[in-house]
Amino acid sequence: MTVLPALLLIVASFFTSMLTASFGIGGGLVLLSLMTYVMPVAALIPVHGAVQFGSNAGRALLQRRFIAWRELAAFVAGGAIGAFVGAHMVIRLPDSWLQLALGLFILLVTWAKLPKVDRLGLGLFAVSGAVTTFLTMFLGATGPLNAAASEKTFPDRRVMVATLAALMTSQHILKVLAFGAAGFAFFHWLPLVGLMILTGFAGTKLGLILLGKLPEQAFRTILRWIMTVIAIDMVRRGLGAF
Known part of the structure; x- marks a missing residue:
């Protein structure tokens, strides 16, 4: 990769991390979309996963006192199964099918009047971990799907x-461990990944300041519309391939 595209991604990491820190989602998909223009297809999902690991880890570290640890443990248990299955899949579904299905599902969860659910149980968090981790091996960014479940479970935005x-x-x-085990050479991308994680951490700190200033109702309204725009774009890309 030449210098100019690398600089673009390093700067983009700051702003996309700020977006995610402020509203929980959005930045990962925006960053993935930008990366499709400047990176080889074979490196896209693994490198995006490594950058997003650093970005999300920084946000989780800064907000660790607010983490729901029991739900996290259930999610990780299911996610390990999803990553194992995804890494050994021989037949891959077309991206357009997955994007269309996910986009429609997110719209359904966001806007449909579903039976009231106060919170997802630990079992459903485990299932969510398995399904979304499996899907992220192919799509790269399944944050909106996880956000749809979390938004129904946690009334406090923090x-x-x-x-x-x-x-x-x-x-x-x-995902990074699964791709590493499959033979992807992360070493060649470490300088870019490291710089994107650093600028992403700076964006996260600014985004968390904005999060603290948002009223709860405003946060929920903006989050719903961000999820809607992302879902509509996923449906558009899915239909565009037919």
Whole structure:
């Protein structure tokens, strides 16, 4: 990769991390979209996973007192199964099918009047960990899907953002380990990944300041519309491939 595209990604990591820290989601998908223009396809998902691991780990560290640890443990247990299965998949579903299905599902969870659910149980968090970790091996960014579940479970926005960061940290490290075991050479990408993690951490700190100033209702409204825009774009890309 030449210097200019690398600098673009390093700067983008700051702003996308700020977006995610402020509203819980969005930054990972935006960053992945930018990376598709400047990176080889074979390196896209592994490198994005390594960067997102660092970004989410920094956010989880800064907000560790708000993490729901029991739900995180259940998610990790399921996620380990999902990563193992995903790493050994021989047949891969078309990305367009997955994007279309995920986009429609996120729209359904975000806007449909579903039966009231006060919170997801530990069993459902384990299932969520298995399914979304499996999917992230192919799609790269499943944050909106995890956010849809977390938004229904945690009424405090700080608990939601912190726990979601911890969930995504575990998911991305499982993905990195799976790709490493499959033979991907992360070493060649370490300088870029390291710089993107550093600028991402700076963006996270600024985003958390914005999070603390947002009223709860405003946070929920903005989050819902961010999820809607992302879901519609996923549906658009899915339909565009047919």
